Amino acid sequence: MWKELGLNLEGHDQLLAILGKAYKDIYMSQENRPKAMQYFDFVISEAHGLRIKELMETKKKGNKVIGTFCVYVPEEMILAVGGTCVGLCAGAEIGIDEAEKVLPRNTCALIKSFMGFKLAGLCPYIQASDLVVGETTCDGKKKAYEILNDYKETYVVEIPQMKTQRDRTLWRGEVVQFKEKIEEISGKKITPENLRAGIKIANNKRRALQRLSALRKAVPVPISGLDGLLVNQIAFYDDPLRFTKSVNALCDELDERIKKGIGVTKNGIPRILISGSPMALPNWKIPFIVETSGAIVVAEESCVGERSTRDLVYETGNTLDGMIDAIVDRYFKIDCACFTPNVERTDHILDLAKEFKADGVIHYSIQFCTPYTVEAYKVEKAVQKAGIPFLKIETDYGMEDMGQWKTRIEAFLEIARG
Numbered sequence: 001m002w003k004e005l006g007l008n009l010e011g012h013d014q015l016l017a018i019l020g021k022a023y024k025d026i027y028m029s030q031e032n033r034p035k036a037m038q039y040f041d042f043v044i045s046e047a048h049g050l051r052i053k054e055l056m057e058t059k060k061k062g063n064k065v066i067g068t069f070c071v072y073v074p075e076e077m078i079l080a081v082g083g084t085c086v087g088l089c090a091g092a093e094i095g096i097d098e099a100e101k102v103l104p105r106n107t108c109a110l111i112k113s114f115m116g117f118k119l120a121g122l123c124p125y126i127q128a129s130d131l132v133v134g135e136t137t138c139d140g141k142k143k144a145y146e147i148l149n150d151y152k153e154t155y156v157v158e159i160p161q162m163k164t165q166r167d168r169t170l171w172r173g174e175v176v177q178f179k180e181k182i183e184e185i186s187g188k189k190i191t192p193e194n195l196r197a198g199i200k201i202a203n204n205k206r207r208a209l210q211r212l213s214a215l216r217k218a219v220p221v222p223i224s225g226l227d228g229l230l231v232n233q234i235a236f237y238d239d240p241l242r243f244t245k246s247v248n249a250l251c252d253e254l255d256e257r258i259k260k261g262i263g264v265t266k267n268g269i270p271r272i273l274i275s276g277s278p279m280a281l282p283n284w285k286i287p288f289i290v291e292t293s294g295a296i297v298v299a300e301e302s303c304v305g306e307r308s309t310r311d312l313v314y315e316t317g318n319t320l321d322g323m324i325d326a327i328v329d330r331y332f333k334i335d336c337a338c339f340t341p342n343v344e345r346t347d348h349i350l351d352l353a354k355e356f357k358a359d360g361v362i363h364y365s366i367q368f369c370t371p372y373t374v375e376a377y378k379v380e381k382a383v384q385k386a387g388i389p390f391l392k393i394e395t396d397y398g399m400e401d402m403g404q405w406k407t408r409i410e411a412f413l414e415i416a417r418g
């Protein structure tokens with residue numbers, strides 16, 4: 001199968017060995033994990049195995065696999081034609097030498113990562129994809145897609161940068177054009193019936209993740225932040241129906257824990273909200289440091305977290321046009337830092353900090369990510385005004401600065417303890 005996909009076999013074996021060790025060290029060393037996390041451990045162990053086999057099988061049946069890098073891509077339309085939407089590998093410092101041959105060194109790690117994965121032939125998801133969908137969010141991504149397109153067909157969706165009525169009109173036009181692209185590549189028409197089904201599947205996945213998120217408000221918290229993040233990361237790869245069922249099973253177990261007053265750690269440790277750039281699999285660096293320094297992460301204000309799960313598509317539309325409008329409106333609420341102004345995001349961070357009883361907010365931006373690094377200034381001002389301790393972190397996927405950030409985070413947690 002790997003040969004058929006054109007993977008770099010030796011490099012891929014090395015990658016799996018590194019990931020396996022990191023997962024064992026970071027995840028399997030946690031204590032008191034919910035039993036239902038076993039499913040997610042299994043998914044991770046098969047992320048470069050059974051899951052790829054499943055994708056190849058669905059492709060043999062004529063269904064398409066669409067690879068994405070952003071939560072602005074309407075998954076509902078891909079699901080409507082029986083396709084599979086997968087988030088592509090972008091969370092590890094792998095293939096970086098290859099990436100730096102085509103990108104400036106001072107490019108954000110997420111962009112260098114997806115380019116490196118492709119150029120080094122290490123991401124089976126991109127190899128299995130019939131189409132890659134990019135978007136005009138930040139400058140780094142949109143220019144990198146022009147290069148990526150030389151190696152893999154990349155269709156780019158234009159995302160406006162503001163949220164006026166004129167921008168909504170532009171965005172609606174893009175969603176309609178995306179629908180046409182999906183129809184063309186799949187050879188299937190999107191109808192009110194299949195789109196309604198696609199909306200339901202995507203919404204149910206979000207509902208399950210919302211349920212998981214709400215359970216993390218409990219005191220004591222029934223699940224670690226690392227595990228909460230992992231489930232959100234897996235949401236981008238797994239079969240949506242099976243994933244939704246498994247998240248709900250996990251939530252049933254957490255409900256029981258809460259009823260019995262069982263927490264994953266001892267009560268009274270600082271509760272931290274992490275906000276900022278998305279943490280794509282296997283980017284666990286900052287939550288790992290936080291949770292091995294005597295605190296717990298209770299929520300992620302991120303596209304791998306709240307930002308991509310909090311809004312549903314209205315399910316009341318009966319016509320295709322009505323459903324498209326519902327999709328347009330739902331996605332247009334995503335408060336990515338690529339928008340200006342973006343006050344919704346700051347408001348949302350303050351709401352989350354309150355709802356989750358956060359003792360501190362850590363703002364995380366990937367180094368060289370201009371949108372989040374710059375927006376951190378406004379977030380810092382608002383969070384400090386609310387009297388909540390705040391720490392700003394800017395880092396890449398490398399491990400060299402782990403010690404430095406551990407010291408900074410430990411000092412911050414002292415303040416968060418009050």
Ligand code: BJ8
Pocket residue numbers: 069070071072108109110111137138139140141277278303334336337338366368369370371372
């Ligand atoms: S909707 S956050 S998933 S664009 S970290 S590549 S912004 S320089 S990932 Fe994102 Fe969509 Fe927005 Fe969400 Fe650029 Fe920043 Fe890198 Fe980023």
